[in-house]
Amino acid sequence: MTYRVIPVPVFDYVVFGGTGDLARRKLLPALYFRLKDGQILEGSRIIGASRREMTDDEYRTMTSEALKEFLAPVDFDEAVVSRFLQMVSYVPVDAASEGGWDELRERLELEPDRIRAFYLAVGPDIFDPICENIGKHGLVTPQTRVVIEKPLGKDLDSARRVNESVGRVFSEDQIFRIDHYLGKETVQNLMALRFANVLYGPVWNSAMIDHVQITAAETVGVGSRGDYYDHSGALRDMVQNHLLQLLCLVAMEPPDTLDANSVRDEKLKVLKALRPINDENSSIITVRGQYRAGIIDGKSVPGYLDEVTDHASETETFVAIKAEVANWRWAGVPFYLRTGKRLPSRMSEIVIFFKQVPHSIFPKGSGNIQANRLVLRLQPDEGMKQWIMIKDPGPGGMRLRHVPLDMTFAEAFQVRNPDAYERLLLDVIRGNQTLFMRRDEVEAAWKWIDPIKECWERSSTAPKPYTAGTWGPSSAVAMIERDGRNWHEDIS
Numbered sequence: 001m002t003y004r005v006i007p008v009p010v011f012d013y014v015v016f017g018g019t020g021d022l023a024r025r026k027l028l029p030a031l032y033f034r035l036k037d038g039q040i041l042e043g044s045r046i047i048g049a050s051r052r053e054m055t056d057d058e059y060r061t062m063t064s065e066a067l068k069e070f071l072a073p074v075d076f077d078e079a080v081v082s083r084f085l086q087m088v089s090y091v092p093v094d095a096a097s098e099g100g101w102d103e104l105r106e107r108l109e110l111e112p113d114r115i116r117a118f119y120l121a122v123g124p125d126i127f128d129p130i131c132e133n134i135g136k137h138g139l140v141t142p143q144t145r146v147v148i149e150k151p152l153g154k155d156l157d158s159a160r161r162v163n164e165s166v167g168r169v170f171s172e173d174q175i176f177r178i179d180h181y182l183g184k185e186t187v188q189n190l191m192a193l194r195f196a197n198v199l200y201g202p203v204w205n206s207a208m209i210d211h212v213q214i215t216a217a218e219t220v221g222v223g224s225r226g227d228y229y230d231h232s233g234a235l236r237d238m239v240q241n242h243l244l245q246l247l248c249l250v251a252m253e254p255p256d257t258l259d260a261n262s263v264r265d266e267k268l269k270v271l272k273a274l275r276p277i278n279d280e281n282s283s284i285i286t287v288r289g290q291y292r293a294g295i296i297d298g299k300s301v302p303g304y305l306d307e308v309t310d311h312a313s314e315t316e317t318f319v320a321i322k323a324e325v326a327n328w329r330w331a332g333v334p335f336y337l338r339t340g341k342r343l344p345s346r347m348s349e350i351v352i353f354f355k356q357v358p359h360s361i362f363p364k365g366s367g368n369i370q371a372n373r374l375v376l377r378l379q380p381d382e383g384m385k386q387w388i389m390i391k392d393p394g395p396g397g398m399r400l401r402h403v404p405l406d407m408t409f410a411e412a413f414q415v416r417n418p419d420a421y422e423r424l425l426l427d428v429i430r431g432n433q434t435l436f437m438r439r440d441e442v443e444a445a446w447k448w449i450d451p452i453k454e455c456w457e458r459s460s461t462a463p464k465p466y467t468a469g470t471w472g473p474s475s476a477v478a479m480i481e482r483d484g485r486n487w488h489e490d491i492s
């Protein structure tokens with residue numbers, strides 16, 4: 001099977017930080033795939049911009065090397081790469097000074113009427129001068145958009161400052177705040193599942209759902225991003241954005257339409273309904289941990305404190321939280337969130353645990369009736385499994401069995417699963433903000449997150465150590481077991 005692709009209008013993408021890790025590892029490969037699939041039209045331009053001096057040809061060589069490094073060999077198609085490189089060029093620009101801006105303007109003015117997107121793949125400390133320079137040099141046309149990457153602040157105040165500096169030059173409908181989890185196939189499928197099927201609507205509430213688990217587990221450590229991460233930690237790096245966005249999509253009311261503001265209005269209501277975490281409940285419903293040296297996939301890996309500059313750092317690399325959406329639909333349904341680095345496997349998923357049947361009509365010896373559960377697997381093996389009880393086949397009498405209705409996308413559709421950035425980068429060109437965060441959502445998320453961090457600081461306790469290759473500190477297991485529940489394990 002192949003994708004149905006509708007080409008987007010011809011565009012100019014200016015990637016500030018075009019020589020950086022994000023551009024080389026994610027953005028350039030994503031645009032390459034969209035060209036390969038026929039979604040980008042000839043004539044579109046991708047202009048890398050950063051401080052270092054480089055000619056167009058040198059940037060093309062760097063791009064080609066990045067594609068070689070980050071694409072699977074089977075995806076590297078010489079003919080497409082050569083067409084892609086013709087679209088690519090480079091302007092040395094110093095975001096924080098006058099250098100290079102006139103040249104960038106001249107290049108963009110060659111195509112003044114086309115859709116223009118500025119991708120800020122740079123640290124947030126230079127969002128302000130970049131936006132100011134974009135405004136000052138007259139680069140904002142009615143067809144212009146700006147894409148900003150996390151971290152969108154490190155708390156509510158700094159997030160407001162970021163939003164204000166970008167908002168001085170761009171209007172809200174021109175600002176695309178990326179959360180790449182929203183571009184993942186399964187996440188979009190969650191909306192299809194909930195709102196394009198009649199089956200789930202009536203059971204999507206506290207009468208039928210016992211609890212929800214959202215996990216984003218990684219095997220990697222902090223790698224080369226230690227400086228950033230040590231000032232962030234798992235709560236700000238993963239929970240404030242990705243995990244809360246997933247929670248919103250599970251918990252939100254049906255929006256009127258898929259229109260960006262309808263969806264974002266509903267997500268905002270969920271964020272505002274999150275029960276605040278305070279000094280009384282923080283030690284019971286939150287757990288933070290930090291990895292120590294251990295073994296993952298048979299290889300020894302160092303501890304966090306050996307990987308960062310501050311060897312006494314108290315930054316958390318693991319968080320588990322029992323959240324609650326205090327509204328009519330969800331009262332009493334815990335949302336257990338869990339994320340961490342150096343866990344045993346790379347796995348992100350949402351699991352909806354339904355309630356037990358109220359009464360069993362089956363004789364003893366038929367086997368236990370297990371509650372239905374719906375597993376939405378974001379990665380790896382993207383897909384969905386609805387676990388149900390059936391009768392064991394054959395003449396052996398009434399024996400019950402728990403089995404999955406399995407919809408693993410790669411198997412079902414035989415297509416390459418596109419990276420989240422492929423979808424999101426072109427949504428920017430389409431002007432579709434549905435999968436991007438609105439300013440008030442980002443700020444509402446920080447309003448819930450900031451007090452958690454403050455409680456941890458006031459408690460003056462360090463994060464609990466856990467051995468790399470385990471599922472976090474034992475207190476994360478204790479937290480859910482106290483409620484008579486367990487973390488989901490893949491039982492297929």
Ligand SMILES: NC(=O)C1=CN([C@@H]2O[C@H](COP(=O)(O)OP(=O)(O)OC[C@H]3O[C@@H](n4cnc5c(N)ncnc54)[C@H](OP(=O)(O)O)[C@@H]3O)[C@@H](O)[C@H]2O)C=CC1
Nearest residue numbers: 017018019020021022050051052094095096121122123149
């Ligand atoms: N890497 C990733 O996977 C992810 C990164 N992010 C975020 O994206 C941003 C970029 O990350 P990453 O690519 O990893 O960082 P890198 O350090 O690899 O790249 C930074 C880029 O910014 C450019 N740059 C720095 N200062 C200036 C300046 N004054 N003017 C113009 N360009 C400048 C650098 O080029 P030069 O030195 O030549 O100017 C370089 O191209 C960060 O905020 C990061 O948190 C978010 C999600 C994932």
Ligand SMILES: O=C1O[C@H](COP(=O)(O)O)[C@@H](O)[C@H](O)[C@H]1O
Nearest residue numbers: 150180216218237238242348379
């Ligand atoms: O935003 C981030 O996400 C990655 C994990 O993304 P995934 O798509 O691989 O699940 C995480 O490693 C990084 O620390 C964080 O900044």
